[in-house]
Amino acid sequence: MLSFSQDAGLSSYGTPDRQLAYRFGNIFWGSNHEESGVDSHSNRCLFRRIASRAGSILGQAEYTSDNKLLPPKNFREWIFLSSGLGMSYSPQGADHQMFTNVFVPHWAYSEFLKNGKWPDQTMFVVEERSSQTKGSINKAGHFQTDLMGYGVEVKDETHFPEKWAYFNFDETTKSAQANPKAACFQCHEDHAAVEHSFTQFYPTLKPIAKKFGTYKQERENVD
Numbered sequence: 593m594l595s596f597s598q599d600a601g602l603s604s605y606g607t608p609d610r611q612l613a614y615r616f617g618n619i620f621w622g623s624n625h626e627e628s629g630v631d632s633h634s635n636r637c638l639f640r641r642i643a644s645r646a647g648s649i650l651g652q653a654e655y656t657s658d659n660k661l662l663p664p665k666n667f668r669e670w671i672f673l674s675s676g677l678g679m680s681y682s683p684q685g686a687d688h689q690m691f692t693n694v695f696v697p698h699w700a701y702s703e704f705l706k707n708g709k710w711p712d713q714t715m716f717v718v719e720e721r722s723s724q725t726k727g728s729i730n731k732a733g734h735f736q737t738d739l740m741g742y743g744v745e746v747k748d749e750t751h752f753p754e755k756w757a758y759f760n761f762d763e764t765t766k767s768a769q770a771n772p773k774a775a776c777f778q779c780h781e782d783h784a785a786v787e788h789s790f791t792q793f794y795p796t797l798k799p800i801a802k803k804f805g806t807y808k809q810e811r812e813n814v815d
């Protein structure tokens with residue numbers, strides 16, 4: 593395809609993102625493609641790049657051709673839902689307490705505010721970080737340190753017949769296959785308060801789901 597520098601008027605203007613946005617405008621809101629020498633192959637190719645870039649900016653799942661999930665980009669710029677410290681689902685707990693930080697993209701959060709439901713294509717990230725007590729001036733309590741990895745949950749009816757799928761990443765993972773149902777899906781299915789999300793542990797989402805009647809109160813019961 594043509595490089596950006598061959599486009600009239602764009603030789604040195606803007607970041608690649610701004611150039612993409614500019615050409616996106618031209619393609620969909622009517623400039624003359626023949627004149628600028630942009631053929632339909634290059635449009636298709638460009639469209640794919642825009643869709644992919646928009647996906648990563650907006651926080652939508654992107655897959656390889658064999659349905660593996662690509663690592664979500666910039667998820668720390670999404671909405672932060674809450675942190676857990678040393679949460680464990682077995683009675684003995686873990687030796688070393690880790691933090692979990694949960695994020696959801698802005699667009700999905702906005703939809704949730706309107707009706708207490710997660711729209712199709714919602715993605716969640718839970719990142720796991722090590723904790724430490726002694727360091728610098730700190731003597732008690734815990735602060736967060738190294739990334740141990742992160743889990744991703746996707747609601748996607750097109751890609752997964754059971755809608756919800758789960759993946760593991762670390763900093764070097766290029767793409768991840770969905771985990772078997774028993775590893776992740778089942779616990780979320782059986783214990784989460786709103787669809788598959790553990791909203792009982794996200795204090796800012798809880799009142800919203802309750803208001804819209806999508807909150808399963810019994811999921812707060814202690815086993």
Ligand code: HEC
Nearest residue numbers: 676681692716718743744745758759775776779788789790
């Ligand atoms: C035994 C139950 C259980 C299993 C198994 C489980 N989770 Fe979770 N998951 C939770 C709980 C509880 C939370 C909320 C608390 C937290 O850790 O912050 C959570 C939160 C999450 C979140 C944040 C969004 C949400 O749904 O609330 C993601 C993403 C996630 N888990 C991914 C995974 C992945 C990936 C796996 C499999 C490797 C997995 N989970 C297995 C219990 C489980």
